[in-house]
Amino acid sequence: MTEPQNEPQPDQPTPTGAILRRGPFQVGDRVQLTDPRGRLHTIALEAGKQFHTHRGHIKHDDLIGMPDGSVIPHSSGSSYLALRPLLSDYVLSMPRGAQVVYPKDAGQIVTMADIFPGARVVEAGVGSGALSLSLLRAVGDGGALFSFERREDFAEIARANARIFFGADHPAWTVTVGDLVESLPQTVEAGTIDRVVLDMLAPWECLDVVGEALAPGGVLICYVATATQLSRVAEAARDDGGWTEPQAWESMVRGWHLEGLSVRPEHRMHGHTGFLITTRRLAPDTSAPVRRTRPAHGAYGDDYTPPQEEWTPEDVGERVVSDKRVRRTVRDLHREVDRVSGADPTADGD
Numbered sequence: 001m002t003e004p005q006n007e008p009q010p011d012q013p014t015p016t017g018a019i020l021r022r023g024p025f026q027v028g029d030r031v032q033l034t035d036p037r038g039r040l041h042t043i044a045l046e047a048g049k050q051f052h053t054h055r056g057h058i059k060h061d062d063l064i065g066m067p068d069g070s071v072i073p074h075s076s077g078s079s080y081l082a083l084r085p086l087l088s089d090y091v092l093s094m095p096r097g098a099q100v101v102y103p104k105d106a107g108q109i110v111t112m113a114d115i116f117p118g119a120r121v122v123e124a125g126v127g128s129g130a131l132s133l134s135l136l137r138a139v140g141d142g143g144a145l146f147s148f149e150r151r152e153d154f155a156e157i158a159r160a161n162a163r164i165f166f167g168a169d170h171p172a173w174t175v176t177v178g179d180l181v182e183s184l185p186q187t188v189e190a191g192t193i194d195r196v197v198l199d200m201l202a203p204w205e206c207l208d209v210v211g212e213a214l215a216p217g218g219v220l221i222c223y224v225a226t227a228t229q230l231s232r233v234a235e236a237a238r239d240d241g242g243w244t245e246p247q248a249w250e251s252m253v254r255g256w257h258l259e260g261l262s263v264r265p266e267h268r269m270h271g272h273t274g275f276l277i278t279t280r281r282l283a284p285d286t287s288a289p290v291r292r293t294r295p296a297h298g299a300y301g302d303d304y305t306p307p308q309e310e311w312t313p314e315d316v317g318e319r320v321v322s323d324k325r326v327r328r329t330v331r332d333l334h335r336e337v338d339r340v341s342g343a344d345p346t347a348d349g350d
């Protein structure tokens with residue numbers, strides 16, 4: 001049997017980042033340490049360095065060269081488990097500007113929007129880039145992800161997070177700073193996009209440009225925080241007529257406690273993250289067949305008034321991050337990218 005290699009093989013394709021996730025721990029690798037109480041700490045390996053806790057330290061040199069999944073001695077006499085962070089671990093620990101899409105929803109998006117290797121995908125907004133990482137993984141090196149973000153500082157955070165995770169700029173990724181409605185028609189040719197993923201305040205405002213970009217049969221998926229946004233997307237797609245009947249759902253994941261006879265659901269869970277809604281683009285000059293089932297009595301009664309005013313993040317209860325905090329995040333990320341790329345070997349890991 002051939003041993004798995006940590007080095008790229010000249011005759012084999014090397015999917016982005018794959019070589020960073022295999023083989024013994026090396027200088028520069030990110031390693032997630034689990035302490036005896038189950039708390040997680042992420043470090044970046046540097047020769048001669050120590051990871052300090054209030055009880056003592058772990059030597060990076062004790063980790064370098066060890067296999068993934070090793071147990072490492074702590075100077076206090078206890079032991080820490082060392083593993084490379086998975087994508088889901090990285091996303092939850094990486095620096096943020098905007099709120100991220102949680103792994104449970106990213107998994108649903110990739111599967112239900114049918115993001116396939118080689119696909120041409122449009123995404124907006126980018127925020128901190130959490131969802132972009134899952135989309136890049138799914139399209140692979142041979143696909144194309146065109147991501148749009150109207151805030152330059154958020155785009156910068158997302159690019160840095162991706163560079164740290166993949167170890168380099170991902171070859172399938174193009175990030176455009178600008179509003180999707182203005183920038184999309186200038187960036188991609190009409191009818192050439194397989195899938196569109198929208199995570200933004202007002203996705204219904206983008207339906208026209210997204211409809212132009214999508215190939216017939218292409219999938220649009222929107223992730224929204226509130227039921228009012230969900231309803232607005234569904235009504236806008238129906239009014240437009242060039243889309244299949246929208247489907248919406250939410251997913252709830254409840255972890256389980258597993259200890260001896262105490263096998264039960266965890267007491268705490270994320271009660272709500274967001275809703276997902278999908279629809280598919282119809283062929284040109286085609287309208288969706290008239291629905292056989294009639295809307296419920298009163299669904300469009302006199303009191304049905306879709307909101308017309310401009311929405312703000314506060315309207316839908318989004319946490320607004322201060323500009324000062326975002327500037328600090330950008331600064332810290334630049335130092336980490338420099339460290340990963342070897343430009344500043346004196347900078348600290350986390």
Ligand SMILES: C[S@@+](CC[C@H](N)C(=O)[O-])C[C@H]1O[C@@H](n2cnc3c(N)ncnc32)[C@H](O)[C@@H]1O
Nearest residue numbers: 098101125127128129130131149150179180200
């Ligand atoms: C909740 S965040 C996206 C989070 C991201 N999906 C993640 O997982 O990290 C929403 C982002 O959409 C951006 N945005 C909102 N409307 C936009 C538009 N019309 N065009 C481009 N970006 C937009 C906002 O600036 C914000 O950064």
